Amino acid sequence: MLKRRIIATLVVKDGIVVQSIGFKKYLPVGQPAIAVEFLNQWGIDEIILLDISASRNGHAPDFAMVRSASFHSRVPLTVGGGITRIEHIMELMHCGADKVALNQAALFKPELLTEAAHQFGDQCIVASIDSLLTEAGHRVYDYRKSKVLNQKPMELAAQLQELGSGEILINSVDRDGSYLGFDIELIDSVCSMVTVPVICSGGAGNVHHFLEVFLQTHASAASAANFFHFSEHSVTTIKAQISLHFPVRHETWFNYQGTRFDDNGRLIKKEDSELEDMLFLRIEKEVI
Amino acid sequence: MNQPNIVIVDYGVGNTYSVMNAIKALGYRKIKVSAFETDIAAAEALILPGVGAFEACAQNLRERHLDTILNEVVLVKKKPILGICVGMQLMSTMSEENGEHSGLNWIPGRVVRLDPSVNYAVPHVGWNDIKGLQSDMLFSRITEFANFYFDHSYHYQCEESYVIAHCDYGMKVTAAIARENIYGVQFHPEKSQNNGLKLLRSFFNAVDLC
Numbered sequence: 001m002l003k004r005r006i007i008a009t010l011v012v013k014d015g016i017v018v019q020s021i022g023f024k025k026y027l028p029v030g031q032p033a034i035a036v037e038f039l040n041q042w043g044i045d046e047i048i049l050l051d052i053s054a055s056r057n058g059h060a061p062d063f064a065m066v067r068s069a070s071f072h073s074r075v076p077l078t079v080g081g082g083i084t085r086i087e088h089i090m091e092l093m094h095c096g097a098d099k100v101a102l103n104q105a106a107l108f109k110p111e112l113l114t115e116a117a118h119q120f121g122d123q124c125i126v127a128s129i130d131s132l133l134t135e136a137g138h139r140v141y142d143y144r145k146s147k148v149l150n151q152k153p154m155e156l157a158a159q160l161q162e163l164g165s166g167e168i169l170i171n172s173v174d175r176d177g178s179y180l181g182f183d184i185e186l187i188d189s190v191c192s193m194v195t196v197p198v199i200c201s202g203g204a205g206n207v208h209h210f211l212e213v214f215l216q217t218h219a220s221a222a223s224a225a226n227f228f229h230f231s232e233h234s235v236t237t238i239k240a241q242i243s244l245h246f247p248v249r250h251e252t253w254f255n256y257q258g259t260r261f262d263d264n265g266r267l268i269k270k271e272d273s274e275l276e277d278m279l280f281l282r283i284e285k286e287v288i
Numbered sequence: 289m290n291q292p293n294i295v296i297v298d299y300g301v302g303n304t305y306s307v308m309n310a311i312k313a314l315g316y317r318k319i320k321v322s323a324f325e326t327d328i329a330a331a332e333a334l335i336l337p338g339v340g341a342f343e344a345c346a347q348n349l350r351e352r353h354l355d356t357i358l359n360e361v362v363l364v365k366k367k368p369i370l371g372i373c374v375g376m377q378l379m380s381t382m383s384e385e386n387g388e389h390s391g392l393n394w395i396p397g398r399v400v401r402l403d404p405s406v407n408y409a410v411p412h413v414g415w416n417d418i419k420g421l422q423s424d425m426l427f428s429r430i431t432e433f434a435n436f437y438f439d440h441s442y443h444y445q446c447e448e449s450y451v452i453a454h455c456d457y458g459m460k461v462t463a464a465i466a467r468e469n470i471y472g473v474q475f476h477p478e479k480s481q482n483n484g485l486k487l488l489r490s491f492f493n494a495v496d497l498c
Contacts, residue, residue, distance in 0.1 A: 074313070074482075074485070093303050099339075121441065124439075195410060221414065288314065288429075
């Protein structure tokens with residue numbers, strides 16, 4: 001059975017992973033390569049690396065950064081930012097990308113998306129849509145010009161599928177960094193319009209948000225950024241909790257099964273009496 | 289540990305760096321990404337990487353005369369080869385992706401679009417457990433129903449005797465095929481964490497035996 005995917009998004013600005021709040025405020029987190037290595041060790045299902053400064057500055061993708069970030073990635077790596085030509089995609093595939101995310105091209109250069117799908121296959125092309133909740137409802141947002149466009153995300157998603165996208169990444173700008181949970185209405189509207197897998201993003205703050213989006217929408221993957229940087233053991237603890245309700249890949253020794261969590265999904269310390277009775281298991285390092 | 293000469297066949301498209309990183313992580317040092325006849329002829333194990341549309345891949349193979357070079361090395365010299373994703377699909381007789389295109393025809397079969405029941409998205413993207421033939425050397429280090437990363441819209445249809453693993457996606461999907469020294473996997477072992485590394489290790493360990 002196919003598992004629901006838990007994806008980490010790394011937002012990169014000028015070569016540094018940042019915490020993004022509402023697409024406006026950015027706080028530094030650290031080196032992309034180190035973040036990728038750690039997320040891998042914790043058993044993340046996939047990583048999306050979005051360089052938000054490349055397109056804004058009119059630069060090509062930062063190939064050297066992708067090359068160093070991808071080195072430790074044994075899970076699929078989707079790379080976005082600054083892709084304006086088919087050669088960029090080809091070079092990214094030689095730098096460790098497994099898929100590419102197109103955002104500006106999806107809005108203004110749809111022929112690039114179609115050509116890319118034709119060469120690399122639709123499964124390699126992720127169309128990334130930013131959405132802002134306005135008084136008129138959800139609208140597509142152009143992050144580069146900080147401008148709201150007069151189009152509904154669900155309509156754009158359907159168009160991009162027609163043009164050849166193999167996956168849709170839907171980001172909620174207003175939920176970005178808010179920890180308020182995923183925008184269920186937005187995600188549901190997009191899912192209802194497409195048959196390709198949908199990755200939702202923006203607002204994850206605790207495990208209930210992941211459960212909620214899997215329960216109420218057909219999203220095939222849920223992604224978070226800040227949540228994974230700032231909550232301890234976040235990847236394995238949320239997978240342990242989600243696995244009680246949905247199939248997820250959870251193949252590690254430190255699986256937290258039988259552990260209690262508080263309302264925010266954080267670990268609760270075991271009772272002293274329980275700790276006293278625990279038998280510790282020696283786990284030999286697996287030799288592959 | 290034996291250090292076979294490993295060549296990742298470069299046909300323009302394909303996530304060659306990802307494949308190389310995974311193989312390096314296993315400790316192999318003699319790895320080349322190459323499209324040159326001399327390198328391919330000297331290889332003791334070959335990888336035909338994936339990520340690409342069938343038509344573009346098949347066309348690139350022919351333009352670089354890789355079809356002739358590979359036929360000699362794989363069919364005549366019987367060097368072990370592992371095809372990944374579209375690299376596996378290239379081993380088929382023909383594919384229906386973007387019109388009909390012929391492949392290398394190493395393992396007779398057709399590559400057709402996934403057609404699962406409703407409620408299943410296409411492409412098939414994500415971690416799925418496979419049911420592998422435990423007796424096959426490729427799966428000797430892997431538990432039954434292990435998870436691997438899939439990312440494809442088309443799948444390989446061929447005689448059951450060539451299928452060594454399948455997975456369930458609202459339909460039976462061919463996950464791995466084999467014929468003598470030729471192996472193909474639909475999923476991405478280079479992107480399937482430890483399960484993928486174990487599979488690659490099994491493949492390279494068997495090199496001596498071939």
